[in-house]
Amino acid sequence: MKHDVAVLGVGMHPWGKWGRSFTEYGVVAARAALADAGVDWREVGSVVGAETVRGGYPGYVAGATFAKALGWQGARVTTVYAACASGAQAINTARTQLLSGLADVVLVVGADAAPKGFFRPAGGERPEDPDWLRFRVLGATNPAYFGLYARRRMALYGDTLDDFAQVKVKNAACGALNEHARYRKPVTAPEVAASPVVADPLRLLDICATSDGAAALVLSTMDFARARSTEPPVRIRAVSTVTPTFPQTTLDLPDIATDSAATVPPGPVGFRASIADAAYEEAGIGPEDLSLAEVYDLSTALELQWYEDLGLCAEGAAAALLRAGDTAPGGRTPVNTSGGLASFGEAVPAQAIAQVCELTRQLRGQAGERQVAAARVGLSANQGLFGHGSAVVAVR
Structure with missing residues (x-):
């Protein structure tokens, strides 16, 4: 290519x-x-x-x-x-x-x-930044909006607290096998449920740490x-760094209207889905071609949202995909074989590079006990504040 x-x-x-x-x-x-x-x-x-x-x-x-x-x-x-x-x-x-x-x-x-x-906000006051507005006007820090997303999924799709916990269980099992992970201990669903509430309904073990x-x-x-x-x-066959498409100017809370979104119908594709779509288009592939994916699991519920945004399943079907084992090692499309942020914590400028490190090891067949059989195509995905898209397609 x-x-x-x-x-x-x-x-x-x-x-x-x-x-x-x-x-x-x-x-x-x-x-x-x-x-x-x-x-x-x-x-x-x-x-x-x-x-x-x-x-x-x-x-x-x-x-x-x-x-x-x-x-x-x-x-x-x-x-x-x-x-x-x-x-x-x-x-x-x-x-x-x-x-x-x-x-x-x-x-x-x-x-x-x-x-x-x-994190201390960088760059001073940013009244034109929708994420800054989320922090300052809505008071929705990251754990707060993780909790809002989780509640939204529970209300719309019937996701449960145990579904969220099973994401952590899956990722912690992979992280336990990764020599570079910060947390290298398997976790059980009861342990997730017993951890302190941070932003209802999410517990401490549902949300990623910050790391070096x-x-x-x-x-x-x-x-x-x-x-x-x-x-x-x-x-590396594709890199997507796309921005949102008007009127989707509220990046992380799609059901809370801005001045523009209140009068203009929303677009057919959300921002995270558009990040993946741009990568698929450039690479000439679709979600059905993926051997594995690394996604930004800032919270367990957000990983489920990524399944839908990447096209691994229909909207609202992420929990069913998880329950079927399709995103676990040995499943149809394993997700976060590295252990994800659940096992690493977040080291912001390193994270998207680390995702490609995992894809590379998997595609080389060098991932040891985490190895995905016959891995040929991998996708990494996350997003940054102020509308930064991030997806990389790697192939072998």
């Missing part, structure tokens, strides 16, 4: 709360990816860093920060920010450089040292990859 680029190497720093600099985490992940690729640092023509707003000035210029820490060698540097979609934007920037001939090899790095509790962590990829042109090995590499 004319837009394919090769994934030569993947690397991660384990997720946790380590109390060290994001730069240190990123360098560990970058060196691991370079070693995995068999590429010398001096061969890298460009470094794309996903920005971390919590890292001070070095975080604002993450590309240069990582390049300096690895040793100045003349590479181009780029820094991108798109909240939770930063990693996908970084991958897309690297892909563009490769396809345009600006570089043969690009290193993509995302790392974060997340504080405890709520890092992930990196070494991407190359297909010509460079073929010159290095006769083994066909994993390829």
